[in-house]
Amino acid sequence: RGPQSQFTRAGVPAGFRSHPGSTHLNYMINFWSDRTPLHEAAFQGRLLHLRALIAQGFHVDTVTMDGVTPLHEACLGGRYACAKFLLDNGANAMAVSTDGATPLFNSCSSGSAACLKLILQHSASIHTTYQLASPIHEAAKKDHRECLELLLSRGAQIDLELPDVGTPLYSACMARAAACVEVLLYSGADVQIGCGPDSPLHAAVLGGGADVVHLLLDFGADGCRRNAEAKTPLDLSKPNSSVRAALLSRGPCSLSQLCRLRIRRSLGKSRLHRASSLFVPHSIKDFLLYQ
Known part of the structure; x- marks a missing residue:
């Protein structure tokens, strides 16, 4: 995160400009590298403030120079309501920061299963090409x-x-x-x-x-x-x-343990859950599944 943002007297972050005839503010990435009030509100879970900022014209995918969006911050803070509001307003669920972090990765980092489910519902990929940001x-x-x-x-x-x-x-x-x-x-x-x-x-x-x-x-x-x-x-x-x-x-491993390991390897990862349907006594099924 960058240093504390600077603002004009009108309360509009420096580096934002409006298109003629538009009430929406457009983020000029060449002039603005710090976190905005939108990022801060998302991270802290201040939903009402977030709503007000979007209504004032802040773009939902406002990014810092290192590619961090408000959705990144909401997921990093585990703020489900803010993340949902941003996504409902068009936020990019697959945004990638310069260090490879995605909203999905940040949800895993914060441990927010609710945010993770939400991001997955928006077709975010669970795979990454950036090796240091694997969810x-x-x-x-x-x-x-x-x-x-x-x-x-x-x-x-x-x-x-x-x-x-x-x-x-x-x-x-x-x-x-x-x-x-x-x-x-x-x-x-x-x-x-x-x-x-x-x-x-x-x-x-x-x-x-x-x-x-x-x-x-x-x-x-x-x-x-x-x-x-x-x-x-x-x-x-x-x-x-x-x-x-x-x-x-x-x-040394017992014979029964060696058999269990061998059977589990033979089943393979994708079929382990099917061990419970094998035509063998329940005690053996439980043994195979470490239950």
């Missing part, structure tokens, strides 16, 4: 479970690995976001794919999450895998830590 990675590392589940239900790539960022599971493990680690694992995320040679288990150890380590091991994480520095997760763990204790508490 699914943002939801995962911020531990916003409901947002993550929404993205996955809309077809987000669960094992999307980005350079220097890794997969959503890797990001969640590094951030010790246990709730989202659980969602990703139950949804079929590959427990071995992290960030290059670094696995999610390496990330969990570095993040200090013993609970996350237990989850990963339950889903078949390889405790002997070596990272880019040829270190195993145990090598990275601190002496006498709960993480180290979690790693040392596990022996």
Whole structure:
């Protein structure tokens, strides 16, 4: 966000001009780079002020020099009513800032499932070409479970690995976001794919999450895998830590666990939910689904 905006005595931001014969103000991007009252009202959730500004002629997609729109700000603040008002008045649900952020990404950042649903209803893409602004990675590392589940239900790539960022599971493990680690694992995320040679288990150890380590091991994480520095997760763990204790508490996988992992891999991510319809006893179904 830029510094505090400057205004004329008439209350109109500098850099706005009106077309002859029009009551609407047009944003001149070459002259205006700071946040406007529209951005501030959207971020703070001041719906009445937002309505008044639009009625006065502010353009609904007024942008700052870094491409931030009022809708970006409403979603970043988790302001559903303001976001809906902006969209109802023609705001672009797919606006992209110069750093690749979209209203959808900002909704994931704030953890507002309501804003995320709203943006998705306006056909916003869940995929991004900007690697540092991936909605699914943002939801995962911020531990916003409901947002993550929404993205996955809309077809987000669960094992999307980005350079220097890794997969959503890797990001969640590094951030010790246990709730989202659980969602990703139950949804079929590959427990071995992290960030290059670094696995999610390496990330969990570095993040200090013993609970996350237990989850990963339950889903078949390889405790002997070596990272880019040829270190195993145990090598990275601190002496006498709960993480180290979690790693040392596990022996070889049981035959039943190996069978469960094999069947889940055979079903694949897209068919895991169909395990409940298999012609096998309920106890086996529950076992396969970790219930």
